[in-house]
Amino acid sequence: MPEPMPPEPRPPSGGGRVPEEDGAVAATGMGGAMDLATSEGETLEKAPGPDGTGPAEKARSLWSDAWRDLRRNPVFIISALVILFLVFISLWPSAIASGSPLTCDLAKAQEGSQQGAPFGYDGQGCNVYTRTVYGARTSVTVGVLATLGVALFGSVLGGLAGFFGGTWDSVLSRTTDIFFAIPVVLGGLVLLSVVTSNTVWPVIGFMVLLGWPQISRIARGSVITAKQNDYVQAARALGASNSRMLLRHITPNAVAPVIVVATIALGTYIALEATLSYLGVGLKPPTVSWGIDISAASPYIRNAPHALLWPSGALALTVLAFIMLGDAVRDALDPKLR
Helix, strand or coil: CCCCCCCCCCCCCCCCCCCCCCCCCEECCCEEEEEECCCCHHHHHCCCCCCCEECCCCCCHHHHHHHHHHHHHHHHHHHHHHHHHHHHHHHHHHCCCCCCCCCHHHHHHCCEEEECCCCEEECCCCCHHHHHHHHHHHHHHHHHHHHHHHHHHHHHHHHHHHHHHHHHHHHHHHHHHHHHCCCCHHHHHHCCCCCCCHHHHHHHHHHHHHHHHHHEEEEEEEEHHCCHHHHHHHHHHHHHHHHHHHHHHHHHCCCHHHHHHHHHHHHHHHHHHHHHHCCCCCCCCCCCCCCHHHHHHHHHHCCCCCCHHHHHHHHHHHHHHHHHHHHHHHHCCCCCCC
């Protein structure tokens, strides 16, 4: 005859509960079991991974993965440090350069390196070091403002064309084809030759006018790809408005290619400003610019090569830093490289 099973322990009266050890299991109403010693948050953190061997790793977004990769990329670190230094001297050039870049002494024209002028003097007797430092402000200002204008204008037009399609998309596509057919330098020679202003705004406006088609096509393709995803279709089925789908669902997932192209284009716009200033149709004196200094030093390249090499080297280093930064950002944001 089998022995009777011992009775199950009953909780004490008064609503008390028998204390359980860590990891104790209690029965649920549906016949399952739950861990009484582990909170819900801890259970989620200790949940096994897909292979069942360890805790599952928390899901990370594209931006967090990209930032993690960028911090480990020496190319990004070096280029970012160079750009931060350029931004610093653009905001506070007097911190590392004394004197005015417009103060010149013809008695010191074409002289080499000496105390107070480590880069020597140019053909007009101006301190090359001071003008090189102050020239960073103009170049960085033009590059940043032109890139922001191109990115905003091109992204809005291309994003709307990709989202709505139809006639708007066709008109924008044909318009971009027309602008792509205009040579940039030739267009600058024609458009800026009639401008008499000494400010940076005509040059920035010209760059925005001829630079938006590239960003527009990138934004259009990204939006077309993003709006075909399941979460966008689900939002549309739930009755989300067009503005909500664009701002909340499509834009955050379509902006990465635009950021990459804009970062690389920033260095290109700095080089374009120097090219137009060298040709005499960009910035004009008394504005301090690397392109103006390169143009002024070209006739004296044999007698005073330092006046040409230092602003040229600063320009090349700046453009290279932005291109390297753009390449690093592209590699970090490209899911195909993971």
